[in-house]
Amino acid sequence: MAILKTAGLSINFGELWAVNKVDFEIDYSQIVGLIGPNGSGKTTFLNIVSGIYGATQGSVHLAEEEITNLRPFEIYQRGISRTYQSSRLCWDLSVADNLLVGTYTSQGYSLFDAIFKPKKVNNIIYDYLQESLDLLSYFNPDLIDKRYVLAKNIPHIDRRRIEITRAMMGKPKVLLLDEPTAGLNDEETMEMMDDIRKIKEKMQDIAIIIIEHDMKVMEEVPERIVVFNAGAKIFEGVYDEMLQDKGVVDAYIGGAQ
Ligand SMILES: Nc1ncnc2c1ncn2[C@@H]1O[C@H](COP(=O)(O)OP(=O)(O)OP(=O)(O)O)[C@@H](O)[C@H]1O
Ligand SMILES: [Mg+2]
Known part of the structure; x- marks a missing residue:
């Protein structure tokens, strides 16, 4: 059952639709990886879900409750916590x-x-x-x-x-991690992967969305992967399927390797 769900979630900055009609779901206790090229809207998506930006269109539900455009502390109190791409x-x-x-x-x-x-x-x-x-x-x-x-x-x-x-x-129900391994070396990246497993040991029901560029992390940690390109969701499925997906290879993997 979905703990977090977005439907048609969109935001524009002038002409740019940074997040464009994204339907997204994550179940209780699931880990979902979110990847995509630089500027594809990953952080902006988390910013809308956590209340930092208001959505232009679409909705966000936490379990049964609609939380679209609530303020950040209201969303935090309802059970969504996050970390940031750069240290706070x-x-x-x-x-x-x-x-x-x-x-x-x-x-x-x-x-x-x-x-x-x-x-x-x-x-x-x-x-x-x-x-x-x-x-x-x-x-x-x-x-x-x-x-x-x-x-x-x-x-x-x-x-x-x-x-x-x-x-x-x-005590979040949903934890949003924006590039937790950014700036870490290979050995530290392995440690961070263990840390994410430890989060799950401590809080079994927690759902985690993790934004990452490191493909090793994406292969090992999430159960499911969602790929963004130019604000839109272009793929969701398991890691091996993603590697075979032509749209993903053209938009991201081809360029990332
Ligand atoms: N407050 C803002 N005002 C104007 N444009 C913005 C704003 N926030 C984000 N953008 C634009 O939205 C697009 C998506 O940015 P975002 O930071 O979500 O990308 P990202 O997928 O997280 O990229 P990266 O992998 O580099 O972190 C970019 O073109 C960015 O410049
Ligand atoms: Mg980002």
Whole structure:
């Protein structure tokens, strides 16, 4: 059964239809890979689903509920979390502080609480930090000892892990990963593939959409692949079928290899 479904989803920037009539579905606990040439609309698609851009046409449903054009925090609260193609960490904050960014909105305490009920807020923050450090250490146990190290001084892959942990702390039903292996070397890419499997171990029902250019990741991680070209969905199916698909080869694979 579909947890996330888009129908005819479209957005234009002037003359350009960056996402064009996309029908897309992902089931509970499925991993779907989203690929396509640069500028084919992959990130824009995630931006509409997560509420950053409003759709020009079409709809987005999360399970039974229509969530088209709700605001980002409303969509997050309903169960869609994401990471970004380029890092959103604060370089001059520690690992722990970066994990805490966002607690204010997600943990339901107000500015009033922060001023007049410091003990309550302190407990909320402490519990949240413990839980997020536990989760982060599941990806790399060394990060517990590095919790006070500044984000700019830890390896790139560990920064990605912080962003994934932060997204998972929202207890999402759907997790959107925009190029999680961008900038990683081959060895780190293998580690990231393991990390994605670990997400599934922790949260069995979670559905994951992963945007990737790395074909090895696409071969190994997703159960199903969707290919975009010029804003439109041109293929969906399994990896081996995709390799044989003439439209995909012409638009993407031929150029990517
Ligand atoms: N806010 C915006 N205003 C105008 N054009 C935009 C905007 N956002 C995206 N676009 C355009 O929409 C198209 C799709 O961009 P998008 O970032 O979704 O591509 P992508 O498939 O994620 O590419 P990449 O693989 O390089 O990350 C591009 O032509 C881009 O320039
Ligand atoms: Mg992109």
